[in-house]
Amino acid sequence: MYRNAKNVGYYMIGKGALSQLGDLLTTRREAQDGPAVFFLDHYFEGKNLAERLPVEHWDMVVYVDTTEEPTTDSVDGYTARVREFLDGKTPCALLAFGGGSTLDTCKCVGNLLTNPGKAEDYQGWELVRHPAPYKIAVPTLSGTGSETSRTGIICNEAKNLKLGMNSDYTMFDQVLLDPDLTAGVPRNQYFYTGIDTYMHCFESLSGSYRNVVVDSLAEKAIDICKRVFLSDDMMSDENRELLMIASFLGGMAAGFVGVVHPISAGLSMVLHMHHGLANCYALSVQEDIYPTEYRDFMTMIERQGIDLPKGICRGLTDAQYTALYEASIVHEKPLTNRLGPDFKKILTKENVIERFKRM
Ligand code: NAD
Ligand code: ZN
Structure with a gap:
């Protein structure tokens, strides 16, 4: 159909x-x-x-x-x-x-x-x-x-x-x-929300449910995000207009996400963290799953001087770690999209909790 x-x-x-x-x-x-x-x-x-x-x-x-x-x-x-x-x-x-x-x-x-x-x-x-x-x-x-x-x-x-x-x-x-x-918009907020487009688009492009229209929009949105966030000033007049366009294209491309969004949803549900910031933390512990995007993201953060302080999941209770795991792993469709139907063999409970502990 x-x-x-x-x-x-x-x-x-x-x-x-x-x-x-x-x-x-x-x-x-x-x-x-x-x-x-x-x-x-x-x-x-x-x-x-x-x-x-x-x-x-x-x-x-x-x-x-x-x-x-x-x-x-x-x-x-x-x-x-x-x-x-x-x-x-x-x-x-x-x-x-x-x-x-x-x-x-x-x-x-x-x-x-x-x-x-x-x-x-x-x-x-x-x-x-x-x-x-x-x-x-x-x-x-x-x-x-x-x-x-x-x-x-x-x-x-x-x-x-x-x-x-x-x-x-x-x-x-x-x-x-x-x-x-x-x-x-405060610089950190501008970055946390702006990078959401980049995440949606690379997650969609590295998944298995695809179509050429969505891929084309996503590729263009990623190009624009890189241009903005790898420039010297992501908030110049020109870059603010470009990021609006990237977001607009990214919304049209919104297809299936991958592993960043489920982990991010866990942080939002359990720790009430806002979506954009939670995405940043989620990608910051997925160097094995998205190596290229992880590297680009780290360069962007550094170049734009964005804060991502460590230790946000330190000292939580076992019940909280379990809740984080459960609120993430429930998103089967996107996890399958990136990792295949056996995603639970890679994202075991220990593996997921270890990632949260590294944030
Ligand atoms: P937000 O709307 O939650 O706003 C974040 C902060 O920015 C708020 O404090 C707000 O007051 C402030 N703000 C907004 N405009 C401002 C301005 N011009 N100047 C100064 N401050 C300003 O942030 P967001 O990241 O845009 O939205 C997050 C929400 O979007 C989440 O609930 C997330 O799940 C949802 N989301 C929706 C879609 C979708 O397709 N519908 C996609 C991704 C995320
Ligand atoms: Zn998002």
Whole structure:
């Protein structure tokens, strides 16, 4: 069976593109009566972003707390607030301004506005039944590829499970990329999130489930990431625009990951570590599994002066080490993708725990 693959409908890119958001939204207001709902990363609270946006007095602005990454509970909470505000009206658009956490929150809330039940009911593949309201992504942090991917990732704390709502309905309808928006990102954060694209793409390319379109996008995204992170200044004007493009391509390429993401998911579930940073730790102990990428990554970290302090898993209890192992090894599909069906012979419990201890 061939899959009928969807891409984001429209995208606009360029320095200062944010000033054209009003035009895009006017078209939406003409197409659909009803307010717009703006999801802004809480970093922008008290900054002047909201004033620069085409917000009308009948619209809603929601600040998304990204201290922790999205959970089924946080998504259910935002959905309840937005639903109460809408009071039965269909929004003309949902708009998200932030990194992966804010974009994913908007994507998941969108699905829940038109589908009954709770966030956890839709963690998986093709579970969303009804189209979501029109959605616009405006990334302020590059790397996750959430702006173009068909998933919104959420942690289910009760089930110890990090899994997305994978559906065409999850995707944004419009993306606006303005590199001015990433100018103020702290350097470490910029790297931790930006390198997520590089990881998605090399994991996909070194796996066994492949197709030529996805490979082509992934190869280009990797080229761009290397150009950015092996340069002298990853945050120059030109490099911030390039990284936005790499993230955009990487999100479209989002296919199957390999061993970095499962180990990273373990750190996120058990130690509540943020995704980008957790990826960095995960790759830092996989010199045998991804030798070339490991070497390039170490050079990038050094060149950009990025912090990755050792000892994050020192002194944990046996129960915590077991939880780390279990929250990693449960991701059978990606582990098989890189290591084959016998992956548990390589990633034994001892082997995995030893890797965590070296971080
Ligand atoms: P994030 O959205 O969690 O944000 C990280 C930090 O950066 C936050 O403190 C935020 O306030 C801050 N920030 C954002 N924009 C800023 C700006 N312009 N200036 C200063 N600070 C800013 O980080 P992320 O790495 O983009 O997203 C991680 C989430 O994305 C995880 O939940 C991960 O699972 C998910 N993810 C989703 C996909 C997907 O396809 N949907 C893919 C990969 C990862
Ligand atoms: Zn990722």
